[in-house]
Structure formats: C-alpha cells, structure tokens
Amino acid sequence: xxxxxxxxxxAGLVGSLLAIYLRRKGYSVSIYERRGDMRKEAVEAGRSIxxxxxDRGIKALREVGIADAVLEIAIPMHGRHxxxxxxxxxxxxxGKEGQYINSVSRRELNCTLMDLAERxxxxxxxxxxxxxxxxxxxxxxxxxxxxxxxxxxxxxxGADGAYSATRLAHMLQHQKFEYQQHYIDCGYKELSxxxxxxxxxxxxxxxxxxxxxxxxxxxxxxNLDGTFTGTLFFPFEGETSFEKLTTKEAVTDFFAxxxxxxxxxxxxxxxxxxxxxxxxxxxxxxxxxxxxxxFSLIGDAAHAIVPFFGQxxxxxxxxxxxxxxxxxxxxxxWGTILQQxxxxxxxxxxxxxxxxxxxxxEMRSRTADPKFLLQKKIEAWLHEQHPDQWIPAYSQVTxxxxxxxxxALRNMLRQEAIMQEVMQEPGIESNWQxxxxxxxxxxxxxxxx
Amino acid sequence: xxxxxxxxxxAGLVGSLLAIYLRRKGYSVSIYERRGDMRKEAVEAGRSIxxxxxDRGIKALREVGIADAVLEIAIPMHGRHxxxxxxxxxxxxxGKEGQYINSVSRRELNCTLMDLAERxxxxxxxxxxxxxxxxxxxxxxxxxxxxxxxxxxxxxxGADGAYSATRLAHMLQHQKFEYQQHYIDCGYKELSxxxxxxxxxxxxxxxxxxxxxxxxxxxxxxNLDGTFTGTLFFPFEGETSFEKLTTKEAVTDFFAxxxxxxxxxxxxxxxxxxxxxxxxxxxxxxxxxxxxxxFSLIGDAAHAIVPFFGQxxxxxxxxxxxxxxxxxxxxxxWGTILQQxxxxxxxxxxxxxxxxxxxxxEMRSRTADPKFLLQKKIEAWLHEQHPDQWIPAYSQVTxxxxxxxxxALRNMLRQEAIMQEVMQEPGIESNWQxxxxxxxxxxxxxxxx
Numbered sequence: 001x002x003x004x005x006x007x008x009x010x011a012g013l014v015g016s017l018l019a020i021y022l023r024r025k026g027y028s029v030s031i032y033e034r035r036g037d038m039r040k041e042a043v044e045a046g047r048s049i050x051x052x053x054x055d056r057g058i059k060a061l062r063e064v065g066i067a068d069a070v071l072e073i074a075i076p077m078h079g080r081h082x083x084x085x086x087x088x089x090x091x092x093x094x095g096k097e098g099q100y101i102n103s104v105s106r107r108e109l110n111c112t113l114m115d116l117a118e119r120x121x122x123x124x125x126x127x128x129x130x131x132x133x134x135x136x137x138x139x140x141x142x143x144x145x146x147x148x149x150x151x152x153x154x155x156x157x158g159a160d161g162a163y164s165a166t167r168l169a170h171m172l173q174h175q176k177f178e179y180q181q182h183y184i185d186c187g188y189k190e191l192s193x194x195x196x197x198x199x200x201x202x203x204x205x206x207x208x209x210x211x212x213x214x215x216x217x218x219x220x221x222x223n224l225d226g227t228f229t230g231t232l233f234f235p236f237e238g239e240t241s242f243e244k245l246t247t248k249e250a251v252t253d254f255f256a257x258x259x260x261x262x263x264x265x266x267x268x269x270x271x272x273x274x275x276x277x278x279x280x281x282x283x284x285x286x287x288x289x290x291x292x293x294x295f296s297l298i299g300d301a302a303h304a305i306v307p308f309f310g311q312x313x314x315x316x317x318x319x320x321x322x323x324x325x326x327x328x329x330x331x332x333x334w335g336t337i338l339q340q341x342x343x344x345x346x347x348x349x350x351x352x353x354x355x356x357x358x359x360x361x362e363m364r365s366r367t368a369d370p371k372f373l374l375q376k377k378i379e380a381w382l383h384e385q386h387p388d389q390w391i392p393a394y395s396q397v398t399x400x401x402x403x404x405x406x407x408a409l410r411n412m413l414r415q416e417a418i419m420q421e422v423m424q425e426p427g428i429e430s431n432w433q434x435x436x437x438x439x440x441x442x443x444x445x446x447x448x449x
Numbered sequence: 450x451x452x453x454x455x456x457x458x459x460a461g462l463v464g465s466l467l468a469i470y471l472r473r474k475g476y477s478v479s480i481y482e483r484r485g486d487m488r489k490e491a492v493e494a495g496r497s498i499x500x501x502x503x504d505r506g507i508k509a510l511r512e513v514g515i516a517d518a519v520l521e522i523a524i525p526m527h528g529r530h531x532x533x534x535x536x537x538x539x540x541x542x543x544g545k546e547g548q549y550i551n552s553v554s555r556r557e558l559n560c561t562l563m564d565l566a567e568r569x570x571x572x573x574x575x576x577x578x579x580x581x582x583x584x585x586x587x588x589x590x591x592x593x594x595x596x597x598x599x600x601x602x603x604x605x606x607g608a609d610g611a612y613s614a615t616r617l618a619h620m621l622q623h624q625k626f627e628y629q630q631h632y633i634d635c636g637y638k639e640l641s642x643x644x645x646x647x648x649x650x651x652x653x654x655x656x657x658x659x660x661x662x663x664x665x666x667x668x669x670x671x672n673l674d675g676t677f678t679g680t681l682f683f684p685f686e687g688e689t690s691f692e693k694l695t696t697k698e699a700v701t702d703f704f705a706x707x708x709x710x711x712x713x714x715x716x717x718x719x720x721x722x723x724x725x726x727x728x729x730x731x732x733x734x735x736x737x738x739x740x741x742x743x744f745s746l747i748g749d750a751a752h753a754i755v756p757f758f759g760q761x762x763x764x765x766x767x768x769x770x771x772x773x774x775x776x777x778x779x780x781x782x783w784g785t786i787l788q789q790x791x792x793x794x795x796x797x798x799x800x801x802x803x804x805x806x807x808x809x810x811e812m813r814s815r816t817a818d819p820k821f822l823l824q825k826k827i828e829a830w831l832h833e834q835h836p837d838q839w840i841p842a843y844s845q846v847t848x849x850x851x852x853x854x855x856x857a858l859r860n861m862l863r864q865e866a867i868m869q870e871v872m873q874e875p876g877i878e879s880n881w882q883x884x885x886x887x888x889x890x891x892x893x894x895x896x897x898x
Contacts, residue, residue: 168621172617175729176632176685176729176731177630177632178630178631178632179628179629179630180628180629180630180631181626181627181628181629182627182629183625183626183627236625280624280625282625
C-alpha cells in the first residue's frame with residue numbers, strides 16, 4: 001500500500017500545495033516544472049497580478065499547517081477603495097467588521113510552498129517541459145535541456161496551469177472531450193506604483209484600489225515593501241484600447257485625462273507601459289478532467305478563470321482540499337476518488353468561472369454608480385441584521401467556504417433579482433434602514449427559495 | 450504573378466473542390482492527405498452518413514462545371530417520409546413542387562472530385578499525416594510511411610476536417626485563439642438496408658426516411674443500387690442508450706419494440722449493430738481561421754457541425770465558392786482575401802452550426818407531433834401564397850443560396866416566434882387556409898422585421 005509513484009506537472013501554487021497534501025498521505029511525489037527554479041532565478045517580470053488570498057485558500061493552507069506563516073507575509077484588504085471618475089473616493093467594505101482578503105505576492109507564496117514541499121520529501125525537477133503522455137504505458141515524456149526524458153507514473157496530476165501540456169495530451173487522445181477556451185476582449189498590463197519615503201504607502205494600505213472607468217479599469221494591490229502592484233485591464237482593440245496607445249504622448253495624455261491621481265505616483269509610467277507585456281485573459285472549461293484511476297487535471301489546468309473575483313488560486317487550493325478529503329474517505333481507491341473529485345468540482349469550477357467574468361462588469365463599471373454602491377450598503381446591512389438569511393454574493397464566495405461556488409452562483413442570481421426590484425422602489429434611498437424594508441426583502445427571499 | 454505554391458491538407462470533399470477552384474485560377478496546387486487513396490483502397494466502412502447535396506453545394510459544383518455529372522449519380526429526395534411511433538406514415542415535402550435535396554454517396558462524390566482535380570493538374574499525395582507547421586519558415590511537416598517529410602508553401606489551406614491537424618498547429622501557436630468543441634450526447638451507428646429483388650427499393654425511393662422517437666431517431670437515405678444507408682442517432686448513456694444495448698437479445702428486442710417495420714428489412718441487424726462502430730458527433734467553433742496572407746482553415750476544419758441539417762458539405766462547398774469570389778475581386782492580394790473570407794464566413798458558419806443542432810430536436814422529436822406537421826403545412830402554404838414574404842427556414846437554408854446562413858437563422862427565430870403564437874389560436878386546425886389568416890401572419894412578420 002501507498003507505494004504509488006505520483007508525478008505532478010507544474011510547481012506552481014496548486015502543484016506545490018497538492019504535493020504537500022499527497023506526501024503527507026505517504027506517497028512518493030515528484031514534481032516536474034517547465035520553468036526554472038524561481039527561488040534561484042529571475043522570473044518573468046512585469047506580468048503578475050497580485051493574489052487575493054481568502055477563506056477557501058486559507059482553509060487549505062491551514063490543513064497543511066502553513067496558513068499563519070503565509071498570512072504573516074500578507075496585507076489585509078478590508079474593502080474596495082474606489083477612485084471615481086469625478087475625482088471623489090468611496091470605500092466599499094468586502095464583508096462584515098473583521099472580514100478581509102489578503103494581498104500576497106505570487107512569488108513569495110510559491111517559494112514558501114516549494115520550500116515546504118521539499119522539506120516534506122517531494123522531489124522537484126525544473127526545466128522539464130511535458131511533451132506528451134502515453135496513456136497505455138503510463139509514461140510521461142519531457143524535453144529537458146534539449147534531451148528527451150521519460151518517466152513512469154502510477155498516478156499523474158496535471159497542475160500545469162491554463163496552458164496545460166498534460167491537458168493537451170489528454171485532449172488529443174480522448175474520444176469525446178468537451179473543451180472551450182475563451183479570451184475576454186480585455187488584456188492587462190502591470191504598472192508598478194513605487195513606495196514613498198521610508199517604504200511608506202502612497203495609497204491607503206489596507207484596501208484594494210479600483211479606478212472604475214466603464215469598459216476598463218485600473219486596480220492596485222499593496223505589497224509589504226510599500227509598493228503597489230497596479231494592473232490596467234483594458235480593451236485590446238477599439239476607440240480606447242491598447243492598439244491606440246502606441247506613443248509616449250498618447251499614454252501620457254490618456255493617463256492624465258483618465259487617472260489624473262495616478263500620474264504623480266508613477267514617474268516612469270510611459271517606460272513601464274511600453275516595457276511590460278500586454279497579457280491576455282482566458283477562461284478554459286473542459287471535461288472530463290480524469291482518466292480512470294491514473295490521471296486528473298487540477299487547478300487552472302482543469303478550470304482557468306479570469307482574475308476578477310480573486311478566486312483562481314483559492315479555487316485551486318480548494319481542489320486540493322476536496323481531493324484530500326476524498327483520499328481520507330476512500331483510501332487507495334483512486335478510481336473512485338478521481339471520479340468523485342471531478343463530479344464534485346466540475347459544477348463549482350464552472351460556477352466560479354462565470355462569477356469571475358460577471359465580477360469584471362461589476363468592478364470596472366458598476367462600482368462607479370452611486371445606486372450600485374447603495375445597493376451593496378443595503379445588502380451589507382441586511383447581512384448584519386439577518387446574518388443567516390442574507391449573505392451578499394461576494395461574502396458567500398469569499399468568506400463562506402462551507403457554501404459551494406455553484407450554490408453561491410444560484411443564490412447570487414436570486415438575490416440580485418430581488419435587489420433589482422428593491423432598488424426600483426420610490427424612496428428607497430432614504431428609508432432602507434427601516435425594519436419593515438428588511439423584513440420584506442427577507443420574505444421575498446424566502447418565497448423565492 | 451500566380452507563382453504561389455499552394456498546399457492543401459485533406460483530399461476530402463472540400464479539399465478536392467478547393468484544389469479545382471485554385472488550379473483554375475492558375476496556381477500550382479498540391480494536396481496532402483493522411484489516408485490512402487480511396488479510389489484504390491478500401492475505406493473505413495460502416496461509419497458513413499449519406500450526403501444530402503442541396504442548392505449551395507450545387508451552386509459551387511456548377512461553378513467548376515461538374516454539377517450535372519454529380520446530379521446524375523444522385524437520388525432526389527422530395528421530402529421527409531416519417532415512420533411514426535404509432536405505425537402510421539406521413540410525408541412532409543422539403544419545399545415547393547420541384548424542390549428537392551439529393552442523396553449522394555460520399556465515396557462516389559469524393560472520387561469524382563479527386564479525379565477531376567488530378568485532370569486539372571493538382572498533385573495528390575496520400576499517406577501524409579501533418580505533424581506540424583512552422584509559421585516562420587512556412588513549412589509543413591508530414592509523417593509519411595514512417596519517415597518525416599517537410600514541404601514549403603506560400604499559401605496553406607487546412608481542409609483536413611473536424612479533427613484538423615493544421616488547426617491544432619495553428620491553435621498551439623496563437624496568442625488568443627477562440628476555440629470550442631462540443632459533443633452532443635448522441636452517437637450514431639450505420640445500419641445498411643439491403644436492396645430488394647432486382648435492385649428494387651424496399652422503402653419509398655425519393656425520400657429521406659425518418660423514424661422519430663423523441664430523444665433518438667433512425668434515418669435512411671437511398672443509394673443508386675437500391676440499398677438505403679440507415680443511421681441510428683442514439684444516446685451514448687442513459688435509460689435507452691448504446692451502453693444498455695450490449696447483447697444480441699437486447700438489440701433484437703429494442704428494434705422489435707421501437708422500429709418494427711425496419712426489422713424485416715435488415716436480416717443481419719444484430720451483426721451490423723455490433724460490427725459497425727459507434728461514432729460521435731462534434732461541433733467545432735474557432736477563430737481566427739486565418740494567418741496573415743498564408744493560411745486559412747476551410748470546411749469542417751474551420752467549422753465542424755452536426756449532420757442534422759444536411760449542410761456540412763454544402764457549407765464547405767459554399768466556403769470554396771465565396772473564397773473564389775474574393776480571389777476574383779482581389780486578385781493576388783491574399784492578405785485581404787483571407788481576412789474578408791473569415792469575416793464573411795464566420796457568422797454564417799456559427800449560424801449553420803446552431804441551426805444544425807436545432808434541427809436534431811426537430812427531426813427526432815417534433816416530426817412525430819401532428820401539431821408540428823400542421824405548422825409546417827401552414828408555412829408551406831404561406832410560402833406558396835406569398836413566396837417572397839414567407840420562406841420557411843428549411844427552404845432558406847436549403848434552397849436559397851442567396852440568403853446567408855446567418856440571415857436564415859435570424860429569420861427562423863422571428864418566424865418561429867410568430868408561428869408559436871399562430872398555433873395557439875383556437876380553431877387554427879380548420880381555418881388556416883383562409884385568406885385573412887395568411888394576411889395576418891404576413892403582417893405580423895412585417896411588424897417584427
């Protein structure tokens with residue numbers, strides 16, 4: 001028993017965490033990573049979006065005993081700090097008092113997870129790009145420094161991200177593989193905001209900053225050293241788009257008109273704009289994720305999503321937690337474990353993919369609308385008055401790991417329909433805090449259930 | 450001028466026809482086909498669905514001068530001959546008097562097109578499986594009898610079908626490639642119905658036979674030799690499905706209960722059932738189809754669709770016709786030709802893909818409903834009374850090549866909504882032929898436009 005050789009492709013966040021979980025169950029685990037070791041080498045710069053670690057991810061980290069260590073290198077963000085088009089500011093809390101999400105550097109977290117995996121006895125191999133899988137002989141091939149290598153596995157996990165090579169090997173040899181990849185019409189570009197004197201924060205530290213501008217937006221998340229990682233989400237093509245901003249003058253002019261308060265914060269704005277790559281954002285949905293008792297996709301490789309709900313990593317970590325729970329339940333019966341894993345997780349992965357696309361609209365456009373901000377205020381108040389009967393969708397996804405993503409999506413649609421009605425009521429702006437209003441909304445909800 | 454070397458992957462229907470068109474424009478054209486030469490070798494048997502050649506395909510064949518020759522080996526089908534669950538029969542004409550579709554053997558048509566292509570000077574290479582494309586050097590690699598070959602091209606067309614290897618090479622090296630493949634939950638199995646004494650037809654010859662049974666159906670198309678190519682479209686899984694029919698007894702029993710009139714026609718039914726493979730049905734949508742001035746997908750490789758509207762080949766032939774029209778217009782400006790080709794054809798390809806899926810529901814289920822048959826009768830009558838103001842959706846797609854698929858889809862949605870309303874009217878069963886009813890429907894249509 002427990003003599004299975006497990007190979008994981010990808011030493012990213014999910015691959016590293018999964019390795020720790022499986023090692024703890026007693027398996028021999030090797031990771032093969034296409035890139036070099038980011039703990040020793042410079043990584044691709046200029047295309048990171050900071051991570052927002054929240055309760056689902058924390059739950060998984062807690063299960064392997066490193067939640068506290070990770071939270072020490074994280075910065076709490078209690079809500080959205082909105083930089084409105086008219087120059088005013090607004091603050092929208094993420095949840096109740098004491099609820100927050102955590103800005104974490106991808107690199108720091110990934111290095112921490114790799115270190116821990118190695119300490120647990122996981123073997124990490126870098127510079128190994130998967131070139132194919134032979135599903136009959138259970139062997140995986142790699143290109144490693146120009147030469148071809150082959151490894152045998154009993155169990156293979158594809159944790160190799162949105163552009164997964166193992167998924168491709170799976171897809172190309174599958175009879176009826178459901179697959180879709182869809183790129184949203186916006187790309188993104190990192191724009192780093194430096195620290196002030198003595199490592200001070202030039203924007204409010206404990207918030208996620210958003211400059212909502214309709215069909216595009218800028219966001220910024222804090223780092224420990226006082227800098228902010230800014231990201232511009234912006235159309236590739238059209239009137240106002242990357243394809244139009246081709247000169248230094250155009251960039252200067254655009255930022256001065258659209259994000260005037262950002263300009264003094266980023267002295268090398270134009271340099272960064274042209275130096276940093278423009279990256280694209282893809283949603284991948286596929287099925288099945290697994291092959292018999294010997295292969296599963298996991299994390300982004302199974303369900304790449306856009307970053308607008310801050311749930312990509314959290315969903316991947318939750319995958320690991322759910323899988324570990326199934327191992328607890330079914331021991332070495334990997335056929336059952338993998339089958340149940342995909343049955344449980346596929347609807348949740350589809351749901352968070354849709355929620356994430358939906359949240360882009362909310363962030364870039366609706367947060368600039370006073371009526372929308374009022375709606376969120378009413379919902380927060382309802383949640384305080386009736387904590388179990390009204391949980392705002394954001395809170396369900398972010399702070400309620402006991403609610404499945406698929407449930408959260410259904411609840412969101414129901415609650416949003418009710419709130420649309422409520423927001424039409426004459427006088428709602430002034431009388432929303434009345435007891436009877438809350439009572440009526442709660443009763444609409446129970447009728448809709 | 451006209452010195453471009455054109456390579457086409459795939460010697461199927463679309464690849465062969467495209468080669469003829471391009472050769473006539475003066476280009477050197479080579480085709481590379483993965484399979485052997487079907488004119489000399491046995492082809493995979495037992496998985497063909499007969500083709501229904503209709504006006505869009507005929508238009509293209511006419512443009513290269515072979516429509517009449519092809520129609521000579523075709524059998525006109527004037528409508529659907531419905532074998533109802535209660536044992537009765539119904540006939541539903543496809544269009545007006547004199548309008549029909551044509552049952553053609555895929556093999557015969559493909560051989561005819563290959564012969565013609567060769568006579569025109571196209572070089573056909575068989576047993577060449579595309580293994581990759583280098584988009585920088587414009588070279589395509591093949592595996593041919595165990596050895597690797599490389600060919601240079603100026604212009605490459607991927608006409609290599611639903612599982613296109615050139616599409617994969619395109620996709621894997623594209624920054625933002627939109628892609629989805631979706632399998633319907635039904636597979637299909639060929640079941641051949643032999644000819645009667647002296648090559649006679651045991652079913653009505655000039656019709657497409659359908660046994661509609663709710664979520665599955667059997668169809669049969671006539672061949673010149675008196676046989677019918679039957680195809681069972683049937684769920685893979687579930688209560689009544691391929692996974693349940695695993696024994697000879699189960700098959701015998703199922704056919705006796707469900708298709709009793711078919712049983713005496715197919716003496717070796719059970720043998721065929723277990724000998725013939727169960728094939729799957731995929732829809733592929735992707736974008737972009739083209740790369741600069743040097744590559745385009747075409748036909749199924751660009752837009753694989755399910756067979757239920759009989760438009761897969763017709764759409765592919767129309768692709769060739771549209772492309773040839775653009776060559777007429779833009780000469781050797783292939784950058785413009787390919788760009789306009791995909792802009793023109795992508796919406797039409799998406800539309801016929803959706804129409805085809807929709808028609809599966811119509812064929813397998815609605816054709817068993819008397820109310821639906823009445824609706825079609827009313828629409829046919831409206832079409833006769835007002836030939837320009839009411840063209841049934843089927844006629845728009847099948848007999849009206851001047852109407853784009855995308856237009857036909859929009860018109861269908863509008864007309865179907867009107868007919869849903871009309872069919873609710875009390876007494877419609879008896880008074881539909883009144884002048885005023887027609888006038889009212891036509892006016893609803895003009896208001897909706």
